[in-house]
Amino acid sequence: MSEAVRVSGLTKTYPARRGGARVVAVKDVSFELARGESLGLVGESGSGKTTLARMLVGLARPDTGTIVIDGRTRQGKERGRAARLRRAKEVQMVFQDPYGSLDRRLSVEAALRDVLRRHLPDPAKETVRARISELMGHVGLSGKHLGSRPHELSGGQRQRVAIAKALAVDPAVLVLDEAVSALDVSVQAQILALLNRIRAETGVSLVFVTHDLAVVNEVTGQILVMYKGEAVERGATAEVLRRPRHPYTDMLLSSAPGPNWQPERVAELRAAFAGAP
Amino acid sequence: MLLAIEDLHLSVPSPEGSRQILRGVSLDVSEGETVGLVGESGSGKSTTARAALRLLPERASLSGAVSVCGHDVAAGDQAVVRKVRSELAAMIFQEPRAVLNPVRRIGSSATERLVHVHGVAKDEARRRIAALFGEVGLDDTDRLLRAYPHQLSGGMLQRVVIAAALSTGPRLLLADEATSALDVTTQAEVLALLRRLQREREMGVLFITHDLQLAAAYCDRVYVMKDGAVVEHQKAGTIFVSPSDPYTKALADAVPRLPQRDDTMEASA
Amino acid sequence: MTIDDIGARTASAPVADRRRRSPWTFRACLAILGVAVAAAVFAPLVAPYAPDATDFSAIWAPPGPAHWLGTDQLGRDILSRVIHGARPSLLGAIALLAFATVLGVLIGVVAAWRRGWVDTVLARITDVMFAFPGLLFVVLIIAVFDRGPATAVIGMGLAFAPLIAKFTRAIALEELARPYVDAYRLQGVGGVQLIGRYLLPNLMPTLVGYLVVLFGEGLMSLASLNFLGFGAQPPSSEWGLMVQEGRAGVIQGVLGPALVPGLTIAVVVVATNVVGVRLSDKLAVRT
Structure with a gap:
């Protein structure tokens, strides 16, 4: 069995604003993540952690380097519905902003149904409904929220819905981009506990992109510290945080x-x- | 006493009649003291700070006493409120970019209070701000005064805002999530700076934050608010050790923590 | 979010108060539009006379029991003509807007979606279209085709399209920057489906409010064209054309034939603006 994620030699540069040399966002980063494990990607703003995460999920294209997820090399130039759906099953992402990460027109149920119809092999009404209630259970939302639209939900509830939508695809890897930073600590603690439980139950591998070392300590086994685009330290979280x-x-x-x-x-x-x- | 708030109630009209935002808040800040005000969103901590400057929601009804340096802000006339806002107290916010006008140069925004409220001549105001820039650790002040906000980093902008706030020599500083948007290293730098300035000037600081750990580490005393009321008031050092209110305890337990460090780095350094 | 939302909410309240017109104005304007639409639909049933029925014994008759709003230079009943004129006037504006919207939204969305050189090229094209006054477009098109209602609609449509394109591009860029769009992409939703099924419906509320305001402007521009004789031709009772035909009476001191359709245009345009502004305020509430 191969790893969930294997990244090697990833580099990404952006053109500078006024001529000059290109700005290096990520420079020669490599790491692996075993299945069912969780990795913390930490750094300050401008460290390149978000660019790295966006390359990981395919929202940005690396200049050089390879990304292998779930045993398959990710390529930027795949077209067609089948390829898109397969890529979706490899990795999903939960975003920071709980207000913008949900389609405001769709109720919780409609949003989940929309994903499931696309991704379930057998999108019959009953299977979809059963899967929706299973997902709601996973993220700790009760059935009474099914009819709610995003503006009727709190920040924490929205993030739960966003997680449910990502899990609905049944991805091998879930990337969380500062997914708990905008939440109050009590809500944050609940979401982190929830993610720990989901990882144990479903075996999904997690990548936490965050500036918060304490969050990384709570939920990850591995850590990658980024500074100015480079991975400066890598290892077991407990070890790195005790003896940097x-x-x-x-x-x-x-x-x-x-x-x-x-x-x-x-x-x-x-x-x-x-x-x- | 720089800031004394006593039994402050505040409500605003709502479709169902009226909504209580503050329910009997009492707190005080003395000279040279840093007092933390901690709470989650909607707890009323920002409203409390704003009430110290009588920056109230429209049609709000208020009862209780608020005084800054002995001036009654709650009941005083416009002249008192103006004196408090322009001389005695200053406020800094989370987002320096939201405070500074994006199309005006830093020099113009930073000297605004001195020039327009205190009637200081423009050149003199720029000279004073330049001196303050030096104090908050900003160099190359000439270039800085001519720069626009978008050309500076968040940490630099927050220093600019602090310098501008200090330019009128306030006795009381209200810092509303002033470092929450900054990276932890920048946050530490800005707070180290704020602490030094505060000690030099014997200022009182009301430090509003959602971060209980930060408040405990940075402040002398900490108030914890929930649903518009103060539920806990303690010395900062003991708030994690012996919280008296169940909510504070829950909050303290919810805070994610770092493991104990093996201080090998320090030994080798 | 740790900032109490109270401050923000109250800060915006007075602005909203000022912009919101009192409900009765809004209702009155809605009623005016209702009457105009009803007139367009039921003209033959409600108009007392046929629009082209001439009565040479009652030329330039003043308002009276037989002709409530008087008659024109051919003795045609002005009220009947205005009622019948609602259909070509409103349909013209709708057709103009529909054409401009399809073109404008297509350009705007594609520019926002593709960015880069596509955006640049489309921006240059709309800029060029912007630079021409609408009238010039129509003159150009008339030179190629012939005068007539379709020509006026297409010409004005081309003049309106860049407005809509720029507006659409702006709101689409803002929308595309929201993370839910990225979430759809990661789910494997293709570009066309993403735009058609998710992006456009989310743009609609903002867009519709804007289009309603543009409708008033479109109505007026078409009326001006018809007044100049570039669009509808006699014996049509399109309102702009009616004003033009009524000019003969103005010289003679008979104001009715020009004033009535002119006022009708003004009232309908004001009504659509009031309704449109209110509508866009209500629809464009973003969460």
Whole structure:
């Protein structure tokens, strides 16, 4: 059995605004993710973590490098309905903004039915209905929300619907792009627990893209730290967070508010870091 | 006492009659003190801060006492409110980009209060702002004053906003999620800076945030709000250790945490 | 979202108050449009006379029991002519808008979807179309084809299309930037289906409000063309043409034949604007 994700030598550059050299967003990043495992992709804004995630799901095309998901090499130039549906089954994504990630015209039920009709091998009415209630159970929403439209739901409920829609495709990998950052902590905790449970129950592999190390600590086994487009540290989450090897990881950890947090020390570290080659 | 709020009730008309936003909030901030105000969305923490400047929702009805440096903001006339807003207190927000006019140069936005409210001459105002830019760790002030907001990073813009807020020498600073949109490293830098400025000027800071951990680490005392009421008030150091209210405890438990560090890096450094 | 939403909601309230006209104005305007549409549909049933029935014994008759709004230079009943004129006037504006919408939305959506050089090329084309006054288009088209209602509609349609294209492109870009569009793409939804089935219905509320306001403008532009004689030809009782024919009376001091259709145009245009603004406010509430 191959890994769920194998990425090697991924690079992406963007044209600079006014001539000049191209801006490197992601530079020679490689990693693997075993099936049913979860990976945290962390970094600050501009670290390239979001670009990496968008390449992973196919919303951006890498300049060089290969992405293998679920044993198949992803290619940008596939056309046709069958290829599109197959790619969909490989990887899905949940976005940060709970307000914009749902089609505001569709009720929860209509949105789920829309996905299922496209992706279930047997889209009969009963199978669709059974799968909808199964999905609602997975994400912890009760049947009374089926008729609700996005504006009638809270931020946390919308994210649950977004997760249900992604799971409806039955993907091998689910990428969560800052999916809990906009939520209150109590709601955030519920969603994280939910994702842990879903991973255990369905065996889906998770990639968490986030700036929040504590979130990564709660839900991932592996971690990849990005800095200026490069993967500066990789390893088991618990290990990296306890004993960071790269000075950037160390600085990120010192920056996170906690019992021994000293903003003055972070400022010193950062100044030293900016001065270093 | 810089800020004293006592039994503040606030309601706004709604289709069902009226909606209570604040239910008997009491809090205070003294000189040189950093006081945290923590709550989730809809808890009323921002409304409380805005009430200190009488920035109230339209048609809101208010009862209770609000005073800034001894001036009664809740019942005072326009002159009192203007004095509080222009001299005694200043507020900074989460999104510096939403505060700064995108088509005006930084220099023009940052000197606005000095020039238009305090009647300081333009050159003098620019000189003062330039000096403050130095204090908040911004160099190359000449270029900066001529720049537009879109040319600067979020961290730099927040420093600009802080400098502008400090330009009128406020006694009380209301920081509403002022660092929530920043990266953690930038957040730490800005807060280190804010702490230094606050100590130098003996300012009182009301630090509004959704982040209980940040409030506990940065503030002296912390108030926790829920549904328009203060449910907890404690020394920051003990809030995680011994929360008295079940809601605070739930909030503290919900906060995702980092593992204990092995401090090998520090030993080697 | 941790910012209390109270401030935002109240800050926008007074603006909404100012823009919202009082309900009775809105209802009155809706009623006016209802009457105009009813006139267009039921003209032969409700008009007291045929629109082309001449009565040489009652030329330029003043308003009276026989002719409520008087008669024109051929003794035709003005009320009947205005009622019958509703159909060509409204249908003309609808046809103009339909043609312009199909063209404009197509250009706008394709430009927003493809971006890059396609967007640039389409933007240049619409800019060029923008640069020509609508009248010039019509003159050009008349030079090739002949004058007539279809010519006026197509000419004006070409003049309106770039407006709609620019508007559509702007709202489509905003819509396409929303993550749910990416979510559809990741589900394997193809481009054509994404646009037709998901994007357009989400643009519709905003677009419809805009089109209703444009309808008034279209009605007026067509009336002007007809007034100039580029569109409908006698004996049609299209309103613009009626104003033109009524000019003869104005010189003689008989204002009715020109004033009545002129006022009708004005009232209908104002009514559509009021309804359109209100409608777009209501429909364009975004979540």
